[in-house]
Amino acid sequence: MTTAGPAPARTAPRLALRGISKRYGSVLANDSIELEVAPGEIHAILGENGAGKSTLMKIVYGVTEPDSGSIEWQGAAVDIRSPAQARRLGIAMVFQHFALFETLTVAENIALALDEPSPESQLAARIEEVSLRYGLPIDPQHVLHGMSVGERQRVEIVRCLLQRPSLLIMDEPTSVLTPQAVRVLFQTLRQLASEGVSILYISHKLDEIRELCDVATILRNGRVSGSAIPREESNASLARLMVGGELEECVLMPREAGEVRLALTGLTLPSSDPFGTSLSDINLGVRGGEIVGIAGVSGNGQKELVAAISGETLCAAAGAVRLCGIDAGRASPVRRRRLGLRFVPEERLGRGAVDEMSLADNSILTGADSGLVRHGMLQTRAARAFARATIDRFAVKCAGELALAESLSGGNLQKFIVGREIRLEPKVMLVAQPTWGVDVGAALVIRQALIDLRNAGVAVLVISEELEELFSICDRIAVIAGGRLSAAMPSSKWTAETVGLSMTGVFEAAGGSEPLVAGL
Amino acid sequence: MRIASSPLAALLMLLTGLVTLSALGKDPIAAFNVFFIEPFSSIYGIGELLLKATPLMLCALGLSLGYRANVWNIGAEGQLTIGAIAGSGVGLFYGGVLGSWALPVMLLAGILGGMAWAAIPALLRTRFNTSEIFVSLMLVYIAQLFLSYLVHGPWRDPAGQNFPQSQALADNALVPTLIEGARVTAGLWMALGLAALSWWFGSATAAGFRMRVSGMAPAAAAYAGISARGNIWLAMMIGGGAAGLAGLLEVAGPIGMLQPVISPGYGFTAIIVAFVGRLHPVGIVLGSLLMSALYLGGESAQIELQLPSSVSGVFQAALLFFLLAAELFIHFRLRRTRR
Numbered sequence: 001m002t003t004a005g006p007a008p009a010r011t012a013p014r015l016a017l018r019g020i021s022k023r024y025g026s027v028l029a030n031d032s033i034e035l036e037v038a039p040g041e042i043h044a045i046l047g048e049n050g051a052g053k054s055t056l057m058k059i060v061y062g063v064t065e066p067d068s069g070s071i072e073w074q075g076a077a078v079d080i081r082s083p084a085q086a087r088r089l090g091i092a093m094v095f096q097h098f099a100l101f102e103t104l105t106v107a108e109n110i111a112l113a114l115d116e117p118s119p120e121s122q123l124a125a126r127i128e129e130v131s132l133r134y135g136l137p138i139d140p141q142h143v144l145h146g147m148s149v150g151e152r153q154r155v156e157i158v159r160c161l162l163q164r165p166s167l168l169i170m171d172e173p174t175s176v177l178t179p180q181a182v183r184v185l186f187q188t189l190r191q192l193a194s195e196g197v198s199i200l201y202i203s204h205k206l207d208e209i210r211e212l213c214d215v216a217t218i219l220r221n222g223r224v225s226g227s228a229i230p231r232e233e234s235n236a237s238l239a240r241l242m243v244g245g246e247l248e249e250c251v252l253m254p255r256e257a258g259e260v261r262l263a264l265t266g267l268t269l270p271s272s273d274p275f276g277t278s279l280s281d282i283n284l285g286v287r288g289g290e291i292v293g294i295a296g297v298s299g300n301g302q303k304e305l306v307a308a309i310s311g312e313t314l315c316a317a318a319g320a321v322r323l324c325g326i327d328a329g330r331a332s333p334v335r336r337r338r339l340g341l342r343f344v345p346e347e348r349l350g351r352g353a354v355d356e357m358s359l360a361d362n363s364i365l366t367g368a369d370s371g372l373v374r375h376g377m378l379q380t381r382a383a384r385a386f387a388r389a390t391i392d393r394f395a396v397k398c399a400g401e402l403a404l405a406e407s408l409s410g411g412n413l414q415k416f417i418v419g420r421e422i423r424l425e426p427k428v429m430l431v432a433q434p435t436w437g438v439d440v441g442a443a444l445v446i447r448q449a450l451i452d453l454r455n456a457g458v459a460v461l462v463i464s465e466e467l468e469e470l471f472s473i474c475d476r477i478a479v480i481a482g483g484r485l486s487a488a489m490p491s492s493k494w495t496a497e498t499v500g501l502s503m504t505g506v507f508e509a510a511g512g513s514e515p516l517v518a519g520l
Numbered sequence: 521m522r523i524a525s526s527p528l529a530a531l532l533m534l535l536t537g538l539v540t541l542s543a544l545g546k547d548p549i550a551a552f553n554v555f556f557i558e559p560f561s562s563i564y565g566i567g568e569l570l571l572k573a574t575p576l577m578l579c580a581l582g583l584s585l586g587y588r589a590n591v592w593n594i595g596a597e598g599q600l601t602i603g604a605i606a607g608s609g610v611g612l613f614y615g616g617v618l619g620s621w622a623l624p625v626m627l628l629a630g631i632l633g634g635m636a637w638a639a640i641p642a643l644l645r646t647r648f649n650t651s652e653i654f655v656s657l658m659l660v661y662i663a664q665l666f667l668s669y670l671v672h673g674p675w676r677d678p679a680g681q682n683f684p685q686s687q688a689l690a691d692n693a694l695v696p697t698l699i700e701g702a703r704v705t706a707g708l709w710m711a712l713g714l715a716a717l718s719w720w721f722g723s724a725t726a727a728g729f730r731m732r733v734s735g736m737a738p739a740a741a742a743y744a745g746i747s748a749r750g751n752i753w754l755a756m757m758i759g760g761g762a763a764g765l766a767g768l769l770e771v772a773g774p775i776g777m778l779q780p781v782i783s784p785g786y787g788f789t790a791i792i793v794a795f796v797g798r799l800h801p802v803g804i805v806l807g808s809l810l811m812s813a814l815y816l817g818g819e820s821a822q823i824e825l826q827l828p829s830s831v832s833g834v835f836q837a838a839l840l841f842f843l844l845a846a847e848l849f850i851h852f853r854l855r856r857t858r859r
Contacts, residue, residue: 312742333745343743351739357732364729365744373726380724 012075014039014167014198015060015091020069022055029055031222032069037167042189042199044209044230046242047219048439053202056219057169060200061093062086087115092165094173098152100144107140110159130161134188146275151299168192169200174208179467179500186212204242204440206235207468218242243441250447250472253455257475258288261340261459262309262428263322267329269308269315277301277483279308284461284478284488286428291450291460292488293474295467295499301483302463303346306432309461310343311336324427337369340427344418344434346463348410352417355406359398360387362405363420370424386423387416394419394445411442418446422453429453432463447473467496481505525850526796526803529842530810536838546825554824555817565816567702571774572815574704575600575766575783576808577711579790581718582762584799586755588722589731590738593756595641595656596763597787598663599634603764604771605667606633608778611693612675612686622693626768634764635757637663642756646749652756660787668780675778686778695773707769711808714762715801722801727754763787784815792840811836 017035021028030052037043047053058064060071062080070077073089080086083093100109107124111117118126124140131138136154144152153173160168170189174182189199189212203209209216210230217227218241226241267282279301286292296302307313308321315321315329322328323339331339343366345351353362360383364372372383387401394415398408405413414435421429431450435443451473454460463480464470470477471491478488479502486507541551559565579596586593593599607630615622641655668684677687695705722728734741734751741748770782793811797803818832 310743311745332747333743335745337745345743347739350737351743354733354737354740356736361729364726365733365740368726368744373729376726378724378726378729 013037013072014074016072017060018070018072020056020059020066020071022059022064022066028222030059030066033224035217035224037198037200039198040193040196041215042193042201042213044213044216045200045202045219046204046209046216046238048204048242048441051219052222053219057093057171057200057202060086061091061169084115087163090166091169092160092163092167093169093171094153094156094160095171098156100152100155102145104144105140106138106142106144106155109144109155110162113159114162126162127158131158134158134161134185142275146273147299165197167198167200169202171202172204174203174205179496182208205468206238209238210235220244239440250444250451252451252473252475255289255455257290258457260285261288261324262286262461264309265320265322267308267315267320269304269313271304277304279304279483282485284485286459286461288459289454289457290475291454291462291473293470293477294461294463294480294485295470295477295503296465296480297503298465300480302432302480304483305480306345306430306463309430310341310345334369337366342366342421342424342426342429344421344431346432346436348413348417349406353405353413356404358402358404359391359416360384360401363387363390366420367424390416390419390423393423394449411438414438415442415445418449422449426453426458429458429460431460434462434464435466435469467499479503479507523798525843525846526798526807529796529839529846532842533835533839537835540834544827551821551825554820556813559813559816559820563699564702567699567704568816569809569812570704570708572812573808574707574711575770575786576790576793576811577805578714578762578766578769579787580793580797580804580808581711581714581801582759583790584794584797584804585718585722585731586759587735587794588799589735589751589755591752591755592653593638593641593656593759594653594791595638595660595787596759596790597783597785598656598660599637599760599763600767600783600787601660601663601667602637602767603630603634604767604782605670605778606630606764607768608686608689608771611689611772615690615693620692623695623772626693626772627765630764630768631761632764634760634762634767636760637764638756638760642753646752652752667778667782671778671780684780688777689772693772694776695769703774705769705773707773710765710769712805715805719801731755789836792836796839796843
């Protein structure tokens with residue numbers, strides 16, 4: 001990359017922000033931000049949740065207007081008043097939260113987002129072409145309903161690329177890709193950059209930023225806390241700029257695992273959703289005192305597997321899921337909770353927590369059996385005390401236990417939900433995407449909490465699309481692909497390459513016991 | 521802002537009404553007087569206000585618990601009818617035997633009748649995933665035709681000169697009135713009691729909590745293991761029971777017998793009341809008073825201003841229209857776009 005493109009001539013930058021400030025109530029989200037992005041530059045925006053990255057990107061994309069400061073586009077001052085105007089200028093954005101319609105197909109969703117309508121037949125062909133070229137496989141005729149978060153993100157990326165932007169804003173784009181697919185995406189991004197497209201790359205994955213980005217601007221508490229050439233920095237030095245202090249690493253001390261607490265035996269589950277993934281013959285045992293991770297690209301059966309373990313979907317055979325030695329395949333989520341299962345779902349708002357309810361009320365959601373409901377009556381005071389203790393123990397930033405769940409940032413709500421489940425004393429803990437979109441500091445707290453659980457003898461099953469995370473906290477890792485699960489092997493026996501290969505369904509090459517299935 | 525939407529809608533409804541009336545050549549001040557002052561200037565008038573508010577309150581309270589849990593029972597009118605039939609049937613045929621127990625047993629029968637009628641859409645929904653909206657609505661017409669059959673046929677009063685009506689209920693089978701010179705009955709206390717009960721149920725009990733969660737976030741309800749089936753049954757039983765009670769209170773109150781029509785659409789109007797009251801018990805109490813006032817104002821406008829009886833329907837519709845519009849504009853902003 002060092003030699004890529006015409007040397008960034010000191011002509012006008014593609015985008016320049018001068019003294020951008022934005023205040024929300026008492027919070028100064030952006031404080032006199034200065035930023036320049038050269039043509040063909042891949043520019044990282046690094047910062048914890050709440051550092052002001054999202055606000056800044058919203059200003060660039062015309063979603064919000066700054067209180068003061070100016071924006072220059074190709075050297076000329078502009079007022080970006082709406083996303084439509086931003087798109088006309090040539091700015092495209094892949095959001096972290098997707099605005100897609102459930103009942104429409106991929107092609108229809110993309111057609112809606114395009115400013116210039118395109119005939120449907122042509123559009124489908126263009127979608128296929130772009131998705132093929134950039135290694136983002138999606139089917140234009142697929143209906144959004146039933147697609148996983150990862151697949152939805154692909155739709156968003158393809159949608160942006162169809163607009164042929166000259167500035168592409170990407171908000172945490174790699175969290176759903178296999179290592180190999182990340183390679184492909186990076187190649188794409190580099191190719192785009194060499195074609196002169198500037199890229200604003202928001203991420204908290206320091207390795208990726210160091211590998212991909214030419215320049216990094218680091219935000220802390222709404223201010224620019226520094227800028228760096230990421231290739232010349234270490235993870236530690238970047239993290240220091242980001243959090244303003246040293247970061248501890250999670251340590252996984254070797255430990256003897258105990259008895260099997262969660263056992264999946266021949267778990268086969270036809271998908272009720274025509275676009276879902278059917279699970280076929282899944283076998284897995286998770287012992288007390290170990291963390292087992294399931295890696296895989298989203299949409300390969302994770303959603304279905306999680307629902308089958310949590311009890312949101314019932315299995316045909318009671319013995320397919322055993323909790324602490326008891327058949328639970330036909331048991332309701334409440335019964336499974338009574339057997340000691342605690343569960344943190346992938347979706348925080350609307351599943352793990354009710355948006356419009358307070359944190360105290362949200363404690364009752366799963367804490368009903370643990371003293372927050374007695375004789376059919378809500379124990380309001382106990383629920384408030386419970387929520388308060390959770391907030392304190394996991395340093396959840398919020399306005400108190402009566403704050404509505406929707407008022408918390410993603411990372412803080414996740415800390416609350418993980419904390420709630422941990423404080424409900426699990427015997428088996430199931431966690432899906434523990435640190436999705438969570439900042440480095442909160443991710444560390446969550447990972448450490450899971451390790452503490454393991455050290456206390458709990459059986460922990462983590463389903464994550466972040467390999468780095470699985471390698472850092474798991475004793476054993478299994479890979480899910482096409483609804484089948486590889487054998488769970490010690491983390492040390494896997495490499496990023498073998499995991500990546502297994503993600504494509506080739507288990508044998510990775511040393512797994514499953515036979516190779518033709519055509520996968 | 522959201523709380524303001526109901527008063528705002530009421531105000532806009534009032535303005536529209538007055539403009540409409542003056543367009544029809546009526547003096548708006550006089551019309552306002554006829555509509556909103558005159559009917560309530562006597563004890564009798566106030567009694568009527570409370571009397572008509574009672575069934576609206578009962579039905580709307582029952583429905584609102586379901587609506588908050590995403591269970592859309594819109595057949596309260598039918599449940600009201602069956603409740604009236606069941607309760608008055610007990611009064612007509614066993615009133616003598618039961619003596620002073622007649623009324624309590626009738627109340628119970630009314631509630632059970634409404635529940636039984638609501639059990640049909642609940643069963644079909646939980647067993648076959650049939651829409652409770654359609655089933656409960658269609659059952660309204662079946663209930664009304666059944667009532668019509670009874671009063672034209674087997675239950676017709678033989679001494680009633682062929683009028684399609686049952687015998688009058690005996691004194692021991694009638695709900696006592698509250699004030700001398702007015703028709704409002706003790707049913708009002710039951711409605712207010714239900715309002716207090718539903719507030720308590722919604723905010724303090726685990727069952728009420730589960731219903732709220734199901735309404736606000738179905739995926740969170742599934743995650744927490746809240747039974748969708750249980751909620752549907754509970755919501756339909758509460759809604760049906762309350763409507764059945766309202767029907768019995770009408771027949772064993774101001775009407776005093778079964779006749780082909782026992783409600784001017786209380787069960788449907790209650791849907792508007794539930795939303796005007798923002799599905800909250802206090803709001804519903806106020807909303808049912810407002811809607812009852814519209815009924816009475818419409819009646820007096822009919823007599824004094826020679827307006828058609830549909831005028832109260834127009835007012836009700838305007839209220840719902842403005843309420844929905846206010847909700848829309850609270851959540852969304854109108855923006856000009858260049859094409």
